[in-house]
Amino acid sequence: MSATPETAPVTPGAGGGPLLAVDDLRVGFATEDGRLQAVDGVSFELEAGEVLAIVGESGSGKSVTAQTIIGLTRSPNSHIEGSVRLSGEELTTQSESDLQSVRGSKIAMIFQDPMTSLNPVYTVGRQIVEAIRAHDSSIDRKSAHAQAAELLGAVGIPDAERRVDDYPHEFSGGMRQRAMIAMGLALEPSVLIADEPTTALDVTIQAQILHLIQDLNRSRGLATILITHDLGVVAEVADRVLVMYGGKVVEEGTLDDIFYDPQHPYTWGLLGSLTRLDQPRPHRLPQISGAPPSLLNLPKGCAFRPRCPHEFAKCAEVPGLEARLPGEPGHRDRCWLPPEQKRKLREIGGRIGLEEPA
Amino acid sequence: MSDLGASATTNGGGPLLEVADLVKHFPIKSGLLFDREVDQVRAVDGISFSVNKGETMGLVGESGSGKSTACRAVLQLLKPTSGSVKFEGQEIAGLGRRELRPLRREMQMIFQDPYASLNPRKRVGQIVGDQLKIQKIASGKELRTRVEALLERVGLSPEHYNRFPHEFSGGQRQRIGIARALALEPKLVFCDEPVSALDVSIQAQIVNLLDDLQDELGLTYVFVAHDIGVVRHISDRIAVMNHGKIVETGDADQVCEHPRDAYTKKLLAAVPIPDPRESRARRERTTAG
Numbered sequence: 001m002s003a004t005p006e007t008a009p010v011t012p013g014a015g016g017g018p019l020l021a022v023d024d025l026r027v028g029f030a031t032e033d034g035r036l037q038a039v040d041g042v043s044f045e046l047e048a049g050e051v052l053a054i055v056g057e058s059g060s061g062k063s064v065t066a067q068t069i070i071g072l073t074r075s076p077n078s079h080i081e082g083s084v085r086l087s088g089e090e091l092t093t094q095s096e097s098d099l100q101s102v103r104g105s106k107i108a109m110i111f112q113d114p115m116t117s118l119n120p121v122y123t124v125g126r127q128i129v130e131a132i133r134a135h136d137s138s139i140d141r142k143s144a145h146a147q148a149a150e151l152l153g154a155v156g157i158p159d160a161e162r163r164v165d166d167y168p169h170e171f172s173g174g175m176r177q178r179a180m181i182a183m184g185l186a187l188e189p190s191v192l193i194a195d196e197p198t199t200a201l202d203v204t205i206q207a208q209i210l211h212l213i214q215d216l217n218r219s220r221g222l223a224t225i226l227i228t229h230d231l232g233v234v235a236e237v238a239d240r241v242l243v244m245y246g247g248k249v250v251e252e253g254t255l256d257d258i259f260y261d262p263q264h265p266y267t268w269g270l271l272g273s274l275t276r277l278d279q280p281r282p283h284r285l286p287q288i289s290g291a292p293p294s295l296l297n298l299p300k301g302c303a304f305r306p307r308c309p310h311e312f313a314k315c316a317e318v319p320g321l322e323a324r325l326p327g328e329p330g331h332r333d334r335c336w337l338p339p340e341q342k343r344k345l346r347e348i349g350g351r352i353g354l355e356e357p358a
Numbered sequence: 359m360s361d362l363g364a365s366a367t368t369n370g371g372g373p374l375l376e377v378a379d380l381v382k383h384f385p386i387k388s389g390l391l392f393d394r395e396v397d398q399v400r401a402v403d404g405i406s407f408s409v410n411k412g413e414t415m416g417l418v419g420e421s422g423s424g425k426s427t428a429c430r431a432v433l434q435l436l437k438p439t440s441g442s443v444k445f446e447g448q449e450i451a452g453l454g455r456r457e458l459r460p461l462r463r464e465m466q467m468i469f470q471d472p473y474a475s476l477n478p479r480k481r482v483g484q485i486v487g488d489q490l491k492i493q494k495i496a497s498g499k500e501l502r503t504r505v506e507a508l509l510e511r512v513g514l515s516p517e518h519y520n521r522f523p524h525e526f527s528g529g530q531r532q533r534i535g536i537a538r539a540l541a542l543e544p545k546l547v548f549c550d551e552p553v554s555a556l557d558v559s560i561q562a563q564i565v566n567l568l569d570d571l572q573d574e575l576g577l578t579y580v581f582v583a584h585d586i587g588v589v590r591h592i593s594d595r596i597a598v599m600n601h602g603k604i605v606e607t608g609d610a611d612q613v614c615e616h617p618r619d620a621y622t623k624k625l626l627a628a629v630p631i632p633d634p635r636e637s638r639a640r641r642e643r644t645t646a647g
């Protein structure tokens with residue numbers, strides 16, 4: 001992974017640079033209780049056709065990272081540093097109106113609750129038509145309507161020709177989420193940001209939405225950032241994974257790196273506490289003791305220290321995000337333990353885990 | 359977890375809870391002048407199951423399948439449309455408020471949302487101790503001692519007595535809800551999605567706590583969750599609900615490993631496997647066949 005050249009070509013996918021490059025992003029908020037660093041130095045790159053998963057517990061900074069990419073956290077009480085480049089073009093310094101056109105046409109975002117992003121008083125079709133025509137006013141209503149039905153069909157809404165004229169409340173939760181995706185796709189974006197898109201849905205519907213995202217990914221080269229707290233979801237669709245804790249990335253790597261050779265004890269804890277239907281159930285569910293830290297009052301040194309059974313003197317210093325395994329520059333973590341010791345420590349009863357369940 | 363199986367292991371003469379043909383329909387009304395009943399939501403449409411003492415019965419199914427309604431109708435928080443609910447052999451369906459009062463002590467509920475289910479204006483001590491006071495079981499110094507002991511038992515500290523719910527994290531609030539449910543020393547506890555709103559690392563803490571409390575206090579649970587992995591972990595037996603009906607009941611491992619019903623199979627097949635190699639293999643199997 002090379003650094004993005006200063007003058008990367010502006011067409012997505014062309015040239016050598018990544019499609020989306022986030023570099024040392026920092027987002028702070030001034031709150032009543034003091035300054036809060038929601039995102040503290042997050043960097044990653046995303047290529048066309050790639051699915052990047054961001055995992056972590058609530059409050060770890062996942063949504064703020066995603067929202068900041070498209071400029072949704074700009075406000076008098078926020079302080080944003082770092083860089084976000086889309087096909088080489090810097091977004092953090094763009095005017096609000098320029099950003100709006102990026103949001104409309106190049107980056108689409110879908111949220112956990114599709115009902116809050118669909119307008120209940122207009123039909124689903126009309127809302128997609130508006131989105132299409134806002135993007136390209138030369139398209140007449142009739143063909144935009146036909147295109148809307150086609151898009152709904154493409155995201156797997158049965159009988160789309162007829163359902164296009166339904167109101168949002170006539171759709172089920174899964175259909176609404178599909179409609180949101182259809183609306184996002186209307187603009188043929190190059191990046192899709194999906195923030196917990198399936199958290200509110202049943203597993204059966206979740207599986208359909210995930211496969212849809214994966215299909216679009218392959219067929220249209222859509223680059224996707226998928227935010228979730230569910231490692232099961234990650235295993236199903238992601239190519240690469242960022243694990244966030246207390247506003248920082250604590251581990252990043254390929255899907256297989258994270259599941260089969262995880263380097264950070266927090267990642268071990270997350271993997272260990274998963275229930276597996278395809279394996280005999282353990283006597284006790286392995287847990288991570290304590291609770292996620294408050295961003296207003298982060299522990300000194302490694303943020304995971306108060307919950308980490310392996311902490312030692314060195315952990316009083318903040319570990320950097322570094323590649324610590326020879327020959328694996330893309331697999332980085334923030335833990336001071338030497339890799340060979342990690343391999344031993346994470347082995348708990350034939351599985352990966354943080355510690356022997358109490 | 360106990361080893362009591364589905365077959366009536368005689369424990370002092372039969373199961374703790376026996377539900378037979380329980381129905382709960384909600385009317386859908388319309389009409390300009392008169393509220394005419396035009397149709398019904400068949401939320402619970404004739405379910406039967408029994409739960410033995412010390413056992414955990416898991417209830418799974420998609421959103422809207424009737425799990426919460428079933429719990430509420432069994433507890434008589436909702437008046438069943440028809441059917442029978444026996445607690446310790448005694449018929450409780452259709453009992454009036456007064457007759458139900460002593461039974462309220464024996465059956466408690468823990469809710470999904472640890473934020474909404476605690477009164478924000480009350481102190482933790484009050485929330486947990488209220489029923490002890492109202493039912494005149496304890497007062498004064500004894501009440502305080504009992505509440506503090508409960509707080510400690512669920513992993514909080516006695517110093518939390520005078521704090522307000524908003525000062526606690528989601529997991530801690532769920533512990534408060536558990537302490538409140540246990541205050542009256544119930545025999546049967548309904549847990550309706552008790553961990554769904556919690557972070558993954560906290561979910562395991564609460565599941566383990568519920569497990570310990572069951573061992574210690576001999577509790578019987580009905581455990582509802584949409585996370586089938588969690589339900590299987592804590593349950594002895596599982597019932598699968600679909601459209602208000604129970605489509606399959608059986609030993610927890612049996613249902614998860616060898617489902618018989620088509621709907622159960624579909625539900626299980628959709629659960630993500632948190633193992634990339636396994637989930638790739640499953641995807642290849644399904645696209646191949």
Ligand SMILES: Nc1ncnc2c1ncn2[C@@H]1O[C@H](COP(=O)(O)OP(=O)(O)OP(=O)(O)O)[C@@H](O)[C@H]1O
Pocket residue numbers: 384385399400401402419420421422423424425426427428584
């Ligand atoms: N008070 C009510 N009036 C009318 N319909 C109701 C009422 N309560 C529930 N229902 C309906 O009964 C059905 C079952 O609802 P219930 O809340 O029991 O589902 P559930 O299985 O608990 O779902 P979830 O997993 O989403 O909590 C649904 O169709 C619901 O809309």
Ligand SMILES: Nc1ncnc2c1ncn2[C@@H]1O[C@H](COP(=O)(O)OP(=O)(O)O)[C@@H](O)[C@H]1O
Pocket residue numbers: 029030031036038056057058059060061062063064065295
């Ligand atoms: N507009 C805001 N003002 C102040 N604090 C905020 C704001 N938005 C988010 N935060 C805080 O930033 C932190 C990270 O939030 P978020 O990114 O939403 O977490 P998650 O990982 O759950 O998506 C949280 O502590 C949250 O309360």
Ligand code: SF4
Pocket residue numbers: 264265266302303304305308309310311312314315319334335336337
């Ligand atoms: S740096 Fe230290 S405290 Fe932090 S995860 Fe590693 S061992 Fe644990």
Ligand SMILES: [Mg+2]
Pocket residue numbers: 062063064195
């Ligand atoms: Mg979020």
Ligand SMILES: [Mg+2]
Pocket residue numbers: 425426427550
């Ligand atoms: Mg429910």
